[in-house]
Amino acid sequence: MTRPITLYLIGFAGTGKYTIAKEIAKSGYKVVDNHLINNPIFSLLDLDDETPIAENAWISVRKIRHIILDFIAQDQKSNFIFTNALLEKEGDWKIYNLIKETAEKRGSLFVPLKLILSPEEHEKRIASPDRKARFKMTNLAEVHIKKEMIKIDHPHLTKIDVTNLSAGEASEKILSFVKSLESSFPADEDKHSVGEIVLDEMDTSEIREVLWQGIKAFNQPYTGNITTQPFALSIRDGKSKIIAGIYGFTFYDHARVEYTWVEESYRQQGLGRKLFEKLDEFCRSKGCSVIQLDTLDFQSPAFYEKMGYEYIGTVSEWINKHDCYFMRKIL
Numbered sequence: 001m002t003r004p005i006t007l008y009l010i011g012f013a014g015t016g017k018y019t020i021a022k023e024i025a026k027s028g029y030k031v032v033d034n035h036l037i038n039n040p041i042f043s044l045l046d047l048d049d050e051t052p053i054a055e056n057a058w059i060s061v062r063k064i065r066h067i068i069l070d071f072i073a074q075d076q077k078s079n080f081i082f083t084n085a086l087l088e089k090e091g092d093w094k095i096y097n098l099i100k101e102t103a104e105k106r107g108s109l110f111v112p113l114k115l116i117l118s119p120e121e122h123e124k125r126i127a128s129p130d131r132k133a134r135f136k137m138t139n140l141a142e143v144h145i146k147k148e149m150i151k152i153d154h155p156h157l158t159k160i161d162v163t164n165l166s167a168g169e170a171s172e173k174i175l176s177f178v179k180s181l182e183s184s185f186p187a188d189e190d191k192h193s194v195g196e197i198v199l200d201e202m203d204t205s206e207i208r209e210v211l212w213q214g215i216k217a218f219n220q221p222y223t224g225n226i227t228t229q230p231f232a233l234s235i236r237d238g239k240s241k242i243i244a245g246i247y248g249f250t251f252y253d254h255a256r257v258e259y260t261w262v263e264e265s266y267r268q269q270g271l272g273r274k275l276f277e278k279l280d281e282f283c284r285s286k287g288c289s290v291i292q293l294d295t296l297d298f299q300s301p302a303f304y305e306k307m308g309y310e311y312i313g314t315v316s317e318w319i320n321k322h323d324c325y326f327m328r329k330i331l
């Protein structure tokens with residue numbers, strides 16, 4: 001059985017997505033234009049160029065989208081082509097992920113395509129009278145005051161510059177790209193079969209990386225791109241031996257301390273305080289607004305209190321019946 005295709009044309013309003021999609025449809029694709037989803041509701045509104053669309057209308061649009069996608073997810077035969085003007089914002093990431101998941105559920109080859117266009121040609125296309133009739137934006141300024149285009153990262157993603165292409169030429173180019181993908185990414189019959197649970201206690205690095213990449217992509221729409229950067233502050237003695245330090249990492253606008261240690265013979269001499277002062281300075285320079293750590297009751301909660309940390313939570317009787325305190329310092 002050949003694998004169905006889910007094409008996703010993404011581009012600013014007025015880049016010709018719908019016109020190109022209609023051309024591609026001639027080769028056996030069903031078009032799911034964004035306005036197929038919006039217009040049942042939009043056509044019931046008194047739309048003008050100024051009044052924003054009310055939230056209750058968007059709620060109904062979202063319900064329609066879910067119903068349509070649910071239906072498409074059951075179709076393992078047809079080729080579909082979606083079009084959207086997706087920007088780098090939370091709501092648009094949700095739409096992108098919904099369509100990607102729909103494509104995956106029906107076992108199709110998912111091909112997201114970004115359409116790009118020169119500003120001059122864009123101005124011409126956006127003013128077309130046909131657009132107004134389909135409740136589309138016709139004002140270039142309105143398109144450009146918005147944010148940048150969504151920054152998706154997908155192995156099948158490609159960009160197509162349609163400035164000098166007719167809809168027919170763009171369609172041809174896209175279809176030949178899809179063909180090349182079909183041969184480079186052959187259908188994997190085993191992709192949706194599920195094996196046994198495997199326990200690994202030795203080499204966990206590959207699994208950790210896959211899970212981390214997965215959760216990072218899942219979080220992205222809610223948190224933006226988070227970069228995690230480890231850091232270490234250390235002090236050595238005259239023989240270059242490490243005698244004290246802090247290890248942790250920064251992420252988003254937070255810092256997390258994992259380990260703090262001062263060699264016993266150097267304790268109570270101010271090294272811990274010096275390290276934590278340096279930590280505050282470093283974290284501020286990285287734009288962090290909070291430092292978080294945890295410590296067991298027999299370790300150093302009182303030391304951290306002195307360093308300006310407050311208690312934010314406790315796990316009682318954690319390791320060997322010792323309480324674990326979560327603490328933080330707002331910078």
Ligand SMILES: CC(C)(COP(=O)(O)OP(=O)(O)OC[C@H]1O[C@@H](n2cnc3c(N)ncnc32)[C@H](O)[C@@H]1OP(=O)(O)O)[C@@H](O)C(=O)NCCC(=O)NCCS
Nearest residue numbers: 260261262267268269270271272273295299300302303306
């Ligand atoms: C906790 C630790 C890092 C502190 O380092 P240090 O170099 O001894 O600390 P400092 O000499 O800079 O002390 C700074 C202040 O904290 C106090 N203090 C230090 N350790 C303390 C502790 N365990 N409990 C309560 N207060 C403490 C000091 O008396 C000093 O107080 P002062 O400013 O009023 O005089 C060090 O004792 C250590 O490595 N402990 C064992 C490992 C550990 O508990 N690590 C933390 C795991 S979460």
